[in-house]
Amino acid sequence: MTPHDTPTVVLLHGAFADASSFSRVIPELLADGLKVVAPAVPNRTLSGDSAYVASVIRRIPGPVVLVGHSYGGAVATVAGAEENVKALVYLAGYALEEGESLGELQGGFPDSELAGALVYSPFPPAGGEEEGIDVSVETDRLPAIFAADVDPGLAGVLAVTQRPLAAAAFGEAASTAAWKTKPSWGIVASADRTLNPEVQRFGYRRAGATTVEVDSSHLVMLSHPRCVADVIREAVRSVAG
Template sequence: MSRSGSPTVVLVHGAFADASGFARVIPELIARGLDVVAPAVPNRSLLGDSAYIASIVRGIPGPVVLVGHSYGGAVITVAGAEDNVTALVYLAGYALEEGESLGELQGGFPDSDLAGALVHTPFPVEGSTTPGTDVSVEIDKFPSVFAADVDPGLAAVLAVSQRPLAAQAFAEKAPKAAWKTKPSWGLVATADHTINPEVERYGYTRAGMTTVEVDSSHLVMLAHPERVIELIEEAVRATAH
């Protein structure tokens, strides 16, 4: 538990990104007396990634507020079932239903610009003769699709330092949906070209979340960090004991 007696905030990044996407949020949370953990998500499979984040959560003494951006929302949907998770915060994220995959949730809505900007690359899988498939975003299209309102110099760095998502993650079904039993907050990025904002809105509404909407690109943590911090703090205040 943090110095203030508040929950530890665990920040879970999504696909095509890493924990540095929270660089403008982390210092402000720490300045408010909160303990923060921002792990590296393997981005290999929904089940494996969720199990990894759950193991980190279990190792934290005291309550945890679990924050997921983008694909990280799907990860916290599963990992958030850990006993010490007191709240979930979704940032432009996927709030899956139990038994639902990313592909199924997304498939009910028109494609975003991301669909036409994806690159599929084989990668070796240890112990298998069949390669896996990495999914990333075309470098030239990354800024407009992912980070339209982020500093262009930073967007260029992010474009060439992507953490791809294995294609397998799109098809795996969430074995549980933690938002059914944990209080949850959701942020819709209304200018999102990576995830159709309607996908975010639908998932949050279905889950009965407290929802806010921000005129932002997909990388809302870098474009509008103050709004993200406000939402995290709301979840912390509402669930702190």
């Protein structure tokens, strides 16, 4: 297999987080000799975030396994339409249908505990844009809701280093659904208090994803990195033949 045939794993973080949320999975993948890219997702709009990630993917020679956690799953659903994306992996993620928004998908299921812990903060307009609203999680509640099975010291750090998601992203419809033409895998975090596990199960079933259930908080890649790495490895093997 030539270097250009070896899949590159692209890891997309979700809302209220950054790429460091993959800090326990990345060493596992690098130890396998895999190429890994973990970009900073802007967390502004679904279309804009997907376009940015697509631009990153287009610069990668050879096949890509695209992994999305939470909101990053929605971004992967759209950006995964890039030609060199050969497989999708969802981690406690949103597998949207074409024309569907985050709000519409999760609106069909009971709210998680997250709904009552969100903080809405206006941010000033840039250029000709209108004033926006950032969404984050109450600092003192994030550890229990987002990272209940993560080391408490780390969970406290995550609480004060949140990367907010612009509220506009919740209502924007996905322009495409890459899972319709790409094989997919999904991990359900069955103890998730951030994204209702039923939302995850529904999206994965609809996508025909190979699904694994893990007794985990929302941050499954920090609390169960080996399991996450194993699912990514399976996707990589499917691409590498």
